[in-house]
Amino acid sequence: MTTQSPPGFHLVLDYLRAKRPDLPVIDPELDLIENRILDSLGFIDFLYLLEESTGTEITLDSVSAEDFRTLNRIKARFFGA
Amino acid sequence: MTTTDPTPAGGLLVGGTRFEEVLGRLVGMSERDYYNPYRLFVWPDALDEDGWWMTPELMVEHGTAAGAELTEEQLRRLSKWESINFYSLNVHGIRELLTEIVARIHTDAFRVPSEYFHHIIGEENEHMWFFATFCHRYGGKVYPQRSFGFGTPAIPEADNFLVFARLLIFEELVDVFNQRMGDDERLHPTIRQVNKVHHQDESRHIAFGRQIVEILHADLRARLSVAQLGELETYLKRYLRQSVDVLVDPAVYRDAGLPDPYGLRRRVLADPAYPAYVRRVLRRSTSFLVNAGILGDDRIVP
Numbered sequence: 001m002t003t004q005s006p007p008g009f010h011l012v013l014d015y016l017r018a019k020r021p022d023l024p025v026i027d028p029e030l031d032l033i034e035n036r037i038l039d040s041l042g043f044i045d046f047l048y049l050l051e052e053s054t055g056t057e058i059t060l061d062s063v064s065a066e067d068f069r070t071l072n073r074i075k076a077r078f079f080g081a
Numbered sequence: 082m083t084t085t086d087p088t089p090a091g092g093l094l095v096g097g098t099r100f101e102e103v104l105g106r107l108v109g110m111s112e113r114d115y116y117n118p119y120r121l122f123v124w125p126d127a128l129d130e131d132g133w134w135m136t137p138e139l140m141v142e143h144g145t146a147a148g149a150e151l152t153e154e155q156l157r158r159l160s161k162w163e164s165i166n167f168y169s170l171n172v173h174g175i176r177e178l179l180t181e182i183v184a185r186i187h188t189d190a191f192r193v194p195s196e197y198f199h200h201i202i203g204e205e206n207e208h209m210w211f212f213a214t215f216c217h218r219y220g221g222k223v224y225p226q227r228s229f230g231f232g233t234p235a236i237p238e239a240d241n242f243l244v245f246a247r248l249l250i251f252e253e254l255v256d257v258f259n260q261r262m263g264d265d266e267r268l269h270p271t272i273r274q275v276n277k278v279h280h281q282d283e284s285r286h287i288a289f290g291r292q293i294v295e296i297l298h299a300d301l302r303a304r305l306s307v308a309q310l311g312e313l314e315t316y317l318k319r320y321l322r323q324s325v326d327v328l329v330d331p332a333v334y335r336d337a338g339l340p341d342p343y344g345l346r347r348r349v350l351a352d353p354a355y356p357a358y359v360r361r362v363l364r365r366s367t368s369f370l371v372n373a374g375i376l377g378d379d380r381i382v383p
């Protein structure tokens with residue numbers, strides 16, 4: 001999967017892995033919110049990381065929590081992959 | 082939006098108590114000090130672009146290595162956008178506050194404070210108006226919201242407590258800036274006026290917030306396990322820290338014309354001077370929360 005990842009996506013993976021070192025692999029369909037890998041506190045750091053990786057400013061008016069629920073959704077919504 | 086837990090406040094927020102006395106006094110003060118914000122403020126067409134827009138010692142970059150690299154001209158320009166971001170955060174914080182209070186007013190559990198809720202709702206609508214007006218007039222925008230409401234502790238009995246604790250933390254933090262900036266002679270009179278007027282109203286809201294947060298927490302101490310209370314404490318500490326972190330914003334650095342806005346944010350957050358800044362602007366909140374037995378200590382870690 002990492003070989004076909006869009007540019008910048010590895011930064012997202014690194015960030016999430018660092019948040020949960022107890023998980024050896026983060027399944028691309030794992031619910032990141034339900035499993036508390038992403039939560040509202042700390043979310044801002046993730047948002048800025050996404051902005052920096054994609055080069056686009058993200059306003060919360062244009063996205064919903066669903067866009068962040070899994071790695072696959074993040075990839076589709078923010079990396080167009 | 083959280084729904085109100087029907088069991089908690091019901092038996093607690095009762096009449097004939099000190100809480101009701103305080104509410105009566107606050108309602109009286111709100112009625113006495115009522116003003117028309119739409120006529121009160123003087124809005125010049127423009128404010129001096131090269132002046133200080135924010136008390137320099139309250140800027141998040143104060144005392145950091147990154148801040149020391151900026152010229153005074155750059156710092157003044159930064160103070161403009163940092164202040165627009167600060168008022169924008171007020172606008173979004175008030176949106177959350179109003180949503181939560183409206184969800185509770187005239188429900189059974191909140192019968193006793195409902196009369197005062199009318200004053201809070203009215204006053205906060207006006208605060209949101211003057212903060213947004215300032216942002217639009219002098220910044221051409223309100224910065225978009227950056228925080229998301231998921232991941233609060235899954236302890237339904239604590240919903241009301243967490244809502245009012247978050248609102249209190251938000252209002253106390255804002256007030257630390259308002260109080261100082263309302264009297265800072267380096268700032269334009271309109272900037273001072275906005276901060277001063279808000280500070281006057283917020284002293285009542287904070288008095289109310291401290292009362293209700295103490296009452297709701299005392300109830301939880303009787304109902305929750307030690308582990309659950311610890312979970313609330315951990316959450317509140319992270320919330321405290323995040324409410325300061327949002328003042329460090331790459332969009333602000335971009336608007337101030339500074340290079341590498343994301344890198345600059347990381348440098349400020351990682352600077353050895355930053356934790357002292359966090360402690361300083363949160364001191365009022367943390368000492369209240371520690372004295373009330375809600376936090377065990379005032380250590381706010383990243």
Ligand SMILES: [Fe+2]
Nearest residue numbers: 204205208283
């Ligand atoms: Fe307010």
Ligand SMILES: [Fe+2]
Nearest residue numbers: 205252283286
């Ligand atoms: Fe308020």
